[in-house]
Amino acid sequence: METAKEIKDFLTTRRAKITPDQVGLPTVGRRRVPGLRREEVALLAGVSAEYYIQIERGQVAGVSDEVLHAVATALRLDDVETAHLFDLARVAGKAGRRQSRARTPRRQVSEALQALVDAMVAAPAIVQNGQLDIVAANSLGRALYDAVYDDGPEPPNLARFIFLNDRADDTFPRWEKAADDTVALLRVAATKAPYAKAITNLVGELATRSPEFRTRWAAHDVRAHRSGTKDFRHPAVGDLTLRFEALDAAAAPGLSLIGYTAEPGSASEEALMLLASWAATERTAPRSPLAP
Structure with missing residues (x-):
């Protein structure tokens, strides 16, 4: 940088x-x-x-x-x-001192953090790092981000999905806002870890392959990801508008736990309950004898 x-x-x-x-x-x-x-x-x-x-x-x-x-x-x-x-x-x-091109530390999710995420049975929850990899999720979180998980090898990356996957504008109906927020979050992460190889490689890839990303990156907007609402569209349950809260994982700097809830009595709450049923069905569905 x-x-x-x-x-x-x-x-x-x-x-x-x-x-x-x-x-x-x-x-x-x-x-x-x-x-x-x-x-x-x-x-x-x-x-x-x-x-x-x-x-x-x-x-x-x-x-x-x-x-x-x-x-x-x-x-x-x-x-x-x-x-x-x-x-x-x-x-x-620090620019005057020699800086190494550091690797982004591989943030392992502790058993305690994973147990906390799994205990949130009524709310989708994910854990993400600075470059927006989803490094952990509970059952509902995995179901909510099902399209992102299907995008490619682990760990799924929200920025890569939003800017490079044709399904992104359907998964995130307010795509423009999702794209703006994604770039603003990456900008903050890139500044905090200017020599992290994973972040610089991701930014370079997106800038090369996505004009929409390049335009937003040039705007130099920055944003926090603490609370708000986010819109989703899931093929099994339709549209959901969910509130979110993001908490920093104190024992694992660089990781954030994000939990989602629906407005009580809303159509999104009903859709979230349907999503829980869908997720349970997906977990217990028998595998085809021909499946690998």
């Missing part, structure tokens, strides 16, 4: 989203940029234009946390975007 370019592109795309009117600055003369000028960001952050230009070029060695917070405030960054800026600055600070 070229950290200086990442910083430049991130800050440039953020200031392009803000107009002078939004921050109380006058609009004078013809503007050649869609958002704030660099000089205007510097004014709002309380630093000189030359200093801000240096920061935007990725020259952040020695830049204090106070200045980074001031830039984040000037650009109206949210908590996730602010954390991302600090992660970029941290990586840039």
Whole structure:
């Protein structure tokens, strides 16, 4: 990852989203940029234009946390975007030292974590890592993501499925949002582990094979995956709108446990009960004598 370019592109795309009117600055003369000028960001952050230009070029060695917070405030960054800026600055600070191209650690799901996932019998649950591999699931989670599991060899990968599988827009009816969220999550993971081979290889593959991914990657959006709703379409039970909560696995950094629930009394709750029946049937169905 070229950290200086990442910083430049991130800050440039953020200031392009803000107009002078939004921050109380006058609009004078013809503007050649869609958002704030660099000089205007510097004014709002309380630093000189030359200093801000240096920061935007990725020259952040020695830049204090106070200045980074001031830039984040000037650009109206949210908590996730602010954390991302600090992660970029941290990586840039290490750029002068020789960095190895590390492998992403193979995150083994502990017996205790798997037991917890399996105990969630009424709610779909999965465990995923930073590059969006599904590394564990309970029975309902496996059923909910059945199409993703069918996509290829283990572990199934959500990003690869969403951008490279023809069934993705049917499995995820709100495909545009799913695609946006996927890239924003990968961007965060790639910055936190800039030398992780698994993540950089995945990003390279998707950028090469998917124009939709390339467009979103160039936007430099970042996002957290903590709570919200997600839409699914399952061939056996139809459409489901489910609430989700994501929890970091404290004993296994880099892994997140995601559980799904349906609104009580909703059509999605009924569909979720049907999905449980379908999953049980799939588990107990006899295998064909001709099956391998």
